[in-house]
Amino acid sequence: MRLYRSHVLVGMDTFTLLAGARKVKEHLIRQIEKRGLSDEIKVLETGSLGITNRGVVLLIYPEGCYYVNVKPEDVPEIVEEHLLKGRTVQRLLFKGELERKAVALPESPLDVRRQSRVVLQNCGVIDPENIDEYIGRGGYEALERALFQMKPQEVIEQVKRSGLVGRGGAGFPTGLKWEISAKVASEEKYIICNADEGEPGTFKDRVIMEGDPHRVIEGMLLAGYAVGANKGFIYIRGEYALSIQRMEKAIKQAYEYNLLGSNILETNFSFDLEMRKGAGAYVCGEETALIESLEGKRGEPRNKPPYPGTCGLWGKPTVVNNVETLANIPSIIVKGADWFRSLGTKETPGTKLYTILGHVVNQGVIEVETGITLRKIIFDYGGGMKNGREFKAALVGGAAGCFLGKDMLDVKMDYTTLKSYKAVLGSGAVLVMDTSTCIVDMLRCILDFFKRESCGKCVPCRMGTDRLYRLIVDISSGKGTKDHPKLMLELAQMMNKASFCPLGQSVLLPLSSAFKYFEDEVMEHILDKRCPAGVCKMGEK
Amino acid sequence: MVSLTIDGKPIKTKKGSTILEAALDNGIEIPHLCYHKGLSVAGACRLCLVKIKGRPGMVASCLTEVAEGMEVIAFDEEIDETRRLIVELILSEHKHDCLVCEKNGQCELQDLAYRLGIDRVRFSVEKPNEELDNSSEVILRDPNRCILCGRCVRSCAEIAVQDVLKFANRGSEMFIIAGLNQLLAETDCVFCGACVQACPTGSLTEKLARFQGRSWEFRKVRTTCPYCGVGCQIELNIKDDRIVKVYGVEEGPENKGHLCVKGRFGFDFVHHEDRLTTPLIKRNGEFEEASWDEALDLVATKFSQLKQKYGSDALAGLSSAKCTNEENYLFQKFVRVCFGTNNVDHCARLCHSSTVAGLSRAFGSGAMTNSIREFEKADVILITGSNTTENHPVIGSLLKHVARYKGVKLIVVDPREIELTGYATIWLRQRSGTDVAWINGLMNVIVNEALYDEEFIKSRTENFEEFKKVILKYTPDRVEKITGIPKRKLIEAARMYARAKKASIVFAMGITQHITGTDNVLSLANLAMLCGNVGKEGTGVNPLRGQNNVQGACDLGALPDVYPGYQKVSDPKIREKFERAWRAKLSPKEGLTVVEMMNAASEGRIKVFT
Numbered sequence A: 001m002r003l004y005r006s007h008v009l010v011g012m013d014t015f016t017l018l019a020g021a022r023k024v025k026e027h028l029i030r031q032i033e034k035r036g037l038s039d040e041i042k043v044l045e046t047g048s049l050g051i052t053n054r055g056v057v058l059l060i061y062p063e064g065c066y067y068v069n070v071k072p073e074d075v076p077e078i079v080e081e082h083l084l085k086g087r088t089v090q091r092l093l094f095k096g097e098l099e100r101k102a103v104a105l106p107e108s109p110l111d112v113r114r115q116s117r118v119v120l121q122n123c124g125v126i127d128p129e130n131i132d133e134y135i136g137r138g139g140y141e142a143l144e145r146a147l148f149q150m151k152p153q154e155v156i157e158q159v160k161r162s163g164l165v166g167r168g169g170a171g172f173p174t175g176l177k178w179e180i181s182a183k184v185a186s187e188e189k190y191i192i193c194n195a196d197e198g199e200p201g202t203f204k205d206r207v208i209m210e211g212d213p214h215r216v217i218e219g220m221l222l223a224g225y226a227v228g229a230n231k232g233f234i235y236i237r238g239e240y241a242l243s244i245q246r247m248e249k250a251i252k253q254a255y256e257y258n259l260l261g262s263n264i265l266e267t268n269f270s271f272d273l274e275m276r277k278g279a280g281a282y283v284c285g286e287e288t289a290l291i292e293s294l295e296g297k298r299g300e301p302r303n304k305p306p307y308p309g310t311c312g313l314w315g316k317p318t319v320v321n322n323v324e325t326l327a328n329i330p331s332i333i334v335k336g337a338d339w340f341r342s343l344g345t346k347e348t349p350g351t352k353l354y355t356i357l358g359h360v361v362n363q364g365v366i367e368v369e370t371g372i373t374l375r376k377i378i379f380d381y382g383g384g385m386k387n388g389r390e391f392k393a394a395l396v397g398g399a400a401g402c403f404l405g406k407d408m409l410d411v412k413m414d415y416t417t418l419k420s421y422k423a424v425l426g427s428g429a430v431l432v433m434d435t436s437t438c439i440v441d442m443l444r445c446i447l448d449f450f451k452r453e454s455c456g457k458c459v460p461c462r463m464g465t466d467r468l469y470r471l472i473v474d475i476s477s478g479k480g481t482k483d484h485p486k487l488m489l490e491l492a493q494m495m496n497k498a499s500f501c502p503l504g505q506s507v508l509l510p511l512s513s514a515f516k517y518f519e520d521e522v523m524e525h526i527l528d529k530r531c532p533a534g535v536c537k538m539g540e541k
Numbered sequence B: 001m002v003s004l005t006i007d008g009k010p011i012k013t014k015k016g017s018t019i020l021e022a023a024l025d026n027g028i029e030i031p032h033l034c035y036h037k038g039l040s041v042a043g044a045c046r047l048c049l050v051k052i053k054g055r056p057g058m059v060a061s062c063l064t065e066v067a068e069g070m071e072v073i074a075f076d077e078e079i080d081e082t083r084r085l086i087v088e089l090i091l092s093e094h095k096h097d098c099l100v101c102e103k104n105g106q107c108e109l110q111d112l113a114y115r116l117g118i119d120r121v122r123f124s125v126e127k128p129n130e131e132l133d134n135s136s137e138v139i140l141r142d143p144n145r146c147i148l149c150g151r152c153v154r155s156c157a158e159i160a161v162q163d164v165l166k167f168a169n170r171g172s173e174m175f176i177i178a179g180l181n182q183l184l185a186e187t188d189c190v191f192c193g194a195c196v197q198a199c200p201t202g203s204l205t206e207k208l209a210r211f212q213g214r215s216w217e218f219r220k221v222r223t224t225c226p227y228c229g230v231g232c233q234i235e236l237n238i239k240d241d242r243i244v245k246v247y248g249v250e251e252g253p254e255n256k257g258h259l260c261v262k263g264r265f266g267f268d269f270v271h272h273e274d275r276l277t278t279p280l281i282k283r284n285g286e287f288e289e290a291s292w293d294e295a296l297d298l299v300a301t302k303f304s305q306l307k308q309k310y311g312s313d314a315l316a317g318l319s320s321a322k323c324t325n326e327e328n329y330l331f332q333k334f335v336r337v338c339f340g341t342n343n344v345d346h347c348a349r350l351c352h353s354s355t356v357a358g359l360s361r362a363f364g365s366g367a368m369t370n371s372i373r374e375f376e377k378a379d380v381i382l383i384t385g386s387n388t389t390e391n392h393p394v395i396g397s398l399l400k401h402v403a404r405y406k407g408v409k410l411i412v413v414d415p416r417e418i419e420l421t422g423y424a425t426i427w428l429r430q431r432s433g434t435d436v437a438w439i440n441g442l443m444n445v446i447v448n449e450a451l452y453d454e455e456f457i458k459s460r461t462e463n464f465e466e467f468k469k470v471i472l473k474y475t476p477d478r479v480e481k482i483t484g485i486p487k488r489k490l491i492e493a494a495r496m497y498a499r500a501k502k503a504s505i506v507f508a509m510g511i512t513q514h515i516t517g518t519d520n521v522l523s524l525a526n527l528a529m530l531c532g533n534v535g536k537e538g539t540g541v542n543p544l545r546g547q548n549n550v551q552g553a554c555d556l557g558a559l560p561d562v563y564p565g566y567q568k569v570s571d572p573k574i575r576e577k578f579e580r581a582w583r584a585k586l587s588p589k590e591g592l593t594v595v596e597m598m599n600a601a602s603e604g605r606i607k608v609f610t
């Protein structure tokens, strides 16, 4: 193996690709060649480096030095100054201790929270398109251990004991879910990886798939072994071009290494894996609608019970798990349930990926132990409010989430705690808003989303979402009456009780929490025909 | 049985039924719009929400199974309020033109709105008026009155099994689409009207009935469809002695509400202007209107004269399998008593006489051995000589339904690619006229592989050894040569039929109308007996007959060789019995069949036909 003096890691995720990462990489290689440094310096591709919305990001080892907003024309300077002469290019450097702490950086001598990276431990470290790098970092060790040293029931026990709950939103205990399917006698069973990630403001699953696709495959294999399934599907959001490409490549490589297919590692365990692309319906992230869609039908939820665990895809027992849930499994198997329980809170141990968005300094995905407060997410990892403005609210859990005001800043962001406040963690999206945001306008966007995404199957949601949207447009255009909020709550409460699936049921959450925290602001729109934040154009519709 | 209470009222119901079914069966009218008996359950309108003691929130009663000791609350203030708001939402974009709506008075939405006392409609939206789909001759689609309950979609998919109507788009932009957003007349629609019957509102209506009468003006008459041998039960809606529309009777044992285009919409002939309303007498080469007395006198005189001149056997009468039992009885009695001949026959002679001949020999009766709805209980159905979806559409739909939804495997043996071959697990394509050979071929495989029902053969059949001798000659190789059916497929079909717990055979005129028709039928009967597929639910040998009263016409003796009840004309004891009953001298000679009558007429031996 050749030893290189320096490694340049080019973060290749959806953001950096759009910012021109490929071009930067090509320039780097060319410049390095031109200077005859090809034997000393290696350029590598990796997943997200954890820094979002800062253009192309490079990480240079051994210094552990990050460059952001790198343009092709900056490349000669970086090669000349940094790689040849050993002087950092100050103007491109990712600076500041606070900012540096704020993102989930890959392992580096400076990273103090190395231990909290479970799901993202390889992300930004390995080349996601190379299975050997995953294996080199302990990949597929869990599979090997399970296949050769553990009975399926032991795998389930370990997952159960770890206390892992689903990271897709509902927070159902994963081990229990597996056990239910394992107990059903059936020739055919299925594992579905829910990679539809449709929740607005959430892209954590994408970061995992782009950065460490084999971890997801290994998680599915372990699930398959545990419940006795021989076939898996990854239902992936159709717009996730890079995730699709990397997952596809990873599947191909895993087949080549006999980590997928028949008689995996010469055992009698066989597992086939296919990927199916979603067509952009939010509701198809709901597990039963997802299954209908996989079966080639209209994406509408099914009645529960029966739950997919006993009667899912083509009527067979089916485990549906979120990407992040599955990506936790390999570590749980290798390091044990106790290790996992030592992370995070007692009720929901482990780490959690949060997507931080909105008016914060640092946007992006972080992985931290559960139990972190909203304040820490925003002011520590998020780097605080952008442009020094005041915090107004955070929408936690996506469109189907809850507005949390200032008084909730110190609440722990985990499933159980939030539930006790009648809020939800959902997908872990944290949309931060400062005082320039108008709540009525936010609600308008949210209700527009629900109106578009309602599948239309049931009356309360199909018509309710449409009417709620019309009513909020009234308010935001100065045509609201005093009855509007009452009518809206009446509708949303009925939808909450009567809708067929959680999509329609959950509209009440953002609506009632917004009305609760910002009643005055809403009433100002109605009574004074004035938008305090100056966002709504009153008088227009 | 399961015991539960609904609003305190104790109820006993079948295990596995839903709360809604249990309630409706017991006269508790839980509101609902998307539920329709006989269709799958959607749970979409959310009107049937109820509470169950000990469970949080509300559940859709149409989707929730009853459980022992369950305490259901079907009506309370919160539930009523929820239901009212849902109906209010539906009304808020429904076209309010009950005044001229065909469904006025029998619209489920109207009834519900009234019952729930919806006296205000908030949330109203202006929706542009959609154009009507007027393309079909019999069905009118008005999207403006559609409440998207999906009953039409489900009936088209599950009852008609035609998949013409579907949901398109989603959310508030959802609508019902026909075909690829085409006019109904341009789609695969067969105009069976299952969707019309299922629609709770005026969105799908009978076009011919438009403005012909209000729902409360109709006199309703239940009868049997005048067309094919399925015998669907229909309900005529009559105003001023005119049939305005026809519904399928949901309790109809054969059709369970389903009808085909003929039964539902093909009644215009009844009041057609070309029909005769008075007798006509030909005078000087021209038909002239006459009174009944005139006409009957004329006919009676002429018949009597001719009978005197040429003898009784120069007279003949043809009855009809489309007539009632009473009419058939009277007619054959008239021919036998007044004409004094047994020259009476009817149309069944031309379609299924070979069935009658074959099946009477095998089982003693020429009818279907099993009832139509038992197809749902079969595991395998062998269909041959029947383009069922064309000729017996309601049974055709049922066969498609059982193949798609009940996991019943179809074996279709037909030289043509018919609609049912698309639903078949195995399709055998025989050369025309080689039916005995392939049936023997199936039996050859079954005998050779010992797949037959020994017990049944021992206790219920005769001459098995002799039968075997013949069968063993029909090896798959030889049969392949005769019939063109690949040996492999023949064997596969034989195994599938023989291994099924319950296998049924369906046939029609593709089997009977051959010179070997009777043998074809007998062979099918043998096949069924070989595997013990007789006398059990979901099995049997089932001829699909052509007319709606073939059975009655035969039973009542509209046949040249038998009196009512298949009593032989040639038996002197029987003849004497009828002579006593009818107080007339009867001919001891068997009469002519339809075909013989025609030949005799052309030879001048028959002078009078009626």
Ligand SMILES: Cc1cc2nc3c(=O)[nH]c(=O)nc-3n(C[C@H](O)[C@H](O)[C@H](O)COP(=O)(O)O)c2cc1C
Pocket (backbone or CB within 6 Å): A165, A166, A167, A168, A169, A170, A171, A172, A174, A194, A195, A196, A197, A198, A199, A282, A283, A284, A285, A286, A287, A288, A320, A321, A322, A323, A325, A326, A501, A502, A503
């Ligand atoms: C409207 C709706 C959308 C959903 N979208 C997603 C999604 O995009 N990804 C996901 O993993 N789960 C989604 N879920 C949750 C899934 O139904 C399901 O609970 C989850 O995939 C289970 O995986 P877990 O146990 O690993 O969390 C959604 C649920 C609803 C009601």
Ligand code: SF4
Pocket (backbone or CB within 6 Å): A283, A301, A453, A454, A455, A456, A457, A458, A459, A461, A462, A499, A500, A501, A502, A503, A504, A505
């Ligand atoms: S609540 Fe009803 S309309 Fe809305 S997405 Fe779920 S099933 Fe579809």
Ligand code: SF4
Pocket (backbone or CB within 6 Å): B139, B155, B156, B160, B162, B163, B164, B165, B188, B189, B190, B191, B192, B193, B194, B195, B196
């Ligand atoms: S008439 Fe029959 S085939 Fe046509 S759309 Fe209606 S149910 Fe379907």
Ligand code: SF4
Pocket (backbone or CB within 6 Å): B145, B146, B147, B148, B149, B150, B151, B152, B153, B176, B195, B198, B199, B200, B201, B203, B204
């Ligand atoms: S046309 Fe009638 S049956 Fe079909 S969805 Fe509309 S209201 Fe329901």
